[in-house]
Amino acid sequence: MVNHMVQHEVLDRTFAAIADATRRQILVRLGQGPASIGELAEPFGMSLTGMKKHVHVLENAGLVVTEKVGRARQCRLGTERLEDAMSWIRFYQRLWERRLDGLDAYFTLNKETEQ
Amino acid sequence: MVNHMVQHEVLDRTFAAIADATRRQILVRLGQGPASIGELAEPFGMSLTGMKKHVHVLENAGLVVTEKVGRARQCRLGTERLEDAMSWIRFYQRLWERRLDGLDAYFTLNKETEQ
């Protein structure tokens, strides 16, 4: 599902997936080891169906991988997708730092001399 | 607007803001210097109203700062908000790396020996 997607789609899904506090907590929880849908849902007091949807979003973003084992679904952290998010943010930060070093430096300067 | 928000709200808004390809391009454009709503809208063939909304989302996330100068609104990159996003991703990555170093290391190993 994550394959054959162009870069901006990957970023869209990745950032959208981690733009939700519940889903970020799910990732943190899975950082401590695999869990089932039910185990993930319990601490949130959320319905299984609701949690299933969150996991699905994370899975579509490649951040989580799931596998049906017996009657339960085991969820664990995905393998690499967050690298893309990180590298885009780094790219943007370079733009941002360059802006500070560039023409707008006078702005910061003015601000300083004002006080 | 960005003040007096708890951390998870900041992250929600920041990640949601950059989860859209159009808005990421806006940030890149603003990395080359300030622009008006109209200048931002033009390359996308988008209505001014539409662009205004995107800018508003970015502004709410603290990623962009705007100021009315004459009849135009000058938009430029915000000052620091992306740091929060970056540091959360770093935090998550530590979890992820720990997972790799832990019990699941055998998994990576198997993958390598398969080929």
Add this chain to the structure above:
DNA sequence: AGGTTATTGCACCAAGTGGTTCAGTGAACT
């Protein structure tokens, strides 16, 4: 003053999100 320009607010629309409940389905236990 009068005309042009740039943005803005409002109303609208289709599609997506985050949640629910309820009725299956398939695996595990007795």
Add this chain to the structure above:
DNA sequence: AGTTCACTGAACCACTTGGTGCAATAACCT
């Protein structure tokens, strides 16, 4: 076989999102 358990799919709901067009406003130009 029958029961229980964990998940799943479908339908629903209120709210948000990413767009649009149009009318109003405010600034600038002549």
